Amino acid sequence: MKVPLLDLHTQYKPILNDIKDEMEKVFITHAYKLGPQVKEFEEKIQQYCKIKHAIGCASGTDALILALIALDIGDGDEVITIPFTFFATAGTIHRVGARPTFVDVKSDTFNIDPDKIEKAITPRTKAIIVVHLFGQPAEMDIIINIAQKYNLKVIEDNAQGIGAEYDGKVAGTFGDIGTLSFFPSKNLGAMGDGGMCLTDNDELSAKLFQLRVHGENPQYYHKWVGLNSRLDTIQAAVLLVKLRSLENWSEARRRNAEYYYKNINDIPQIKLPVIHKKAKTIFNQFTLVVERRDELLKYLHSRDIGCAVYYPRPLHLQECFSYLNYKEGDFPVAEELTNKVISIPVFSEITREQQDYVIKTIKEFYI
Ligand SMILES: Cc1ncc(COP(=O)(O)O)c(C=O)c1O
CATH class of the missing domain: 3.40.640.10 (Type I PLP-dependent aspartate aminotransferase-like (Major domain))
Structure with a gap:
């Protein structure tokens, strides 16, 4: 698949x-x-x-x-x-x-x-x-x-x-x-x-x-x-034309996310995204915080599962901003996230079978 x-x-x-x-x-x-x-x-x-x-x-x-x-x-x-x-x-x-x-950002949201x-x-x-x-x-x-x-x-x-x-x-x-x-x-x-x-x-x-x-x-x-x-x-x-479907698409993303919340909740090496109690998200990305991120990324790619790291390098450490004189350690939460985040497919049209395959493959990797 x-x-x-x-x-x-x-x-x-x-x-x-x-x-x-x-x-x-x-x-x-x-x-x-x-x-x-x-x-x-x-x-x-x-x-x-x-x-x-x-x-x-x-x-x-x-x-x-x-x-x-x-x-x-x-x-x-x-x-x-x-x-x-x-x-x-x-x-x-x-x-x-x-x-x-x-x-710095918050580690949960x-x-x-x-x-x-x-x-x-x-x-x-x-x-x-x-x-x-x-x-x-x-x-x-x-x-x-x-x-x-x-x-x-x-x-x-x-x-x-x-x-x-x-x-x-x-x-x-x-x-x-x-x-x-x-x-x-x-x-x-x-x-x-x-x-x-x-x-x-x-x-x-x-x-x-x-x-x-x-x-x-x-x-x-x-x-x-x-x-x-x-x-x-x-x-x-x-x-x-696309705006007519936007609300349905975002609702589908929320349902798909819900399915992940229900089915990836028992892996200690994975933290699921936290939604603030006052927030209604549209899940443009579904982003996990995981152990052994780079290995997981490779493993999922090898099994034909699209996933990506948003974002692998914090902005305060970008070469073009060296004149700002920030250094490693200045924003520890952002820095840790750049090493641990991985976004997995949550797009509106994903099927349950496809989601089951993503879930099964992630579980396979950690167990
Ligand atoms: C958070 C954020 N800001 C700004 C932009 C820039 O948008 P665009 O790619 O349309 O220039 C993007 C999108 O790619 C984004 O994700």
Whole structure:
């Protein structure tokens, strides 16, 4: 049996004709640049995320850059984030000229440890980029309180958590700006790249709409220096179709996760992901903390089971950030996780037989 980490073929099959129809509309009108599908998709995401404004852009990375620029973050500013996340979260802070300041994560939820944030705040700290890692929202009530106390902006990097909730409120809608990624492996993935900023703030929204087209308004007049970062109409057409299934797909992921919780609970070398009592996750990844991780990874691959390490190297130890002068041991939880995590298939279309094979193979390895 073969079990991929993600099976986009199975996902696309039942919706491929709808996608072709939506795409054809774009080909007929040639409205490739910010065509009507982009606006329609932005409106649909506003409703889905219960937010006032949604601004499409070219990727989740650009969404973070646009958010940072919109909040006037740049030279001399410090931005707090976590070292255990995808590179873009910290790379974008550097890219706008600010300095990433890392705060360790919690060993159970993998999200930022709110108890460690205040110690990292200095007079230069301007914002926190909170990451909702693997689809589970961070503890936003505590984080927003800290941000308010120190007058910090909050950006939520919700690339992995579209539709997730914390205390009944949608992830990405707590802070000043939330960002989304439509990278193909996300719960809502495009057929290429795409991203989005979310905000309830009218002024920030207007600025973000301008920033994605070089800060231009009216044409050839520039109040700010922005980017060329539009959401392609073709991608918006794909995403409009896929959005109709998103809730079902995320629900299926939760059911699949539940099956793992029931059936991998008796192996002492494995810790299952912990979901905070106020959080509703969308399980973009199902990530175990295990002993002998690298051996397990090889063993599963040798038995045709897709699995991956997100992430094998913490960001504070990346070569490009050596100028920040962090060293090994600075963020022990993140460092340990990079040596012990492994993500196993939880995609919506996985069958029970495939899950049974994953479970059996993992048990075989440890027993
Ligand atoms: C946590 C996180 N932040 C940012 C990004 C960047 O998104 P994109 O790949 O769309 O640029 C990703 C996705 O890959 C991500 O997982």
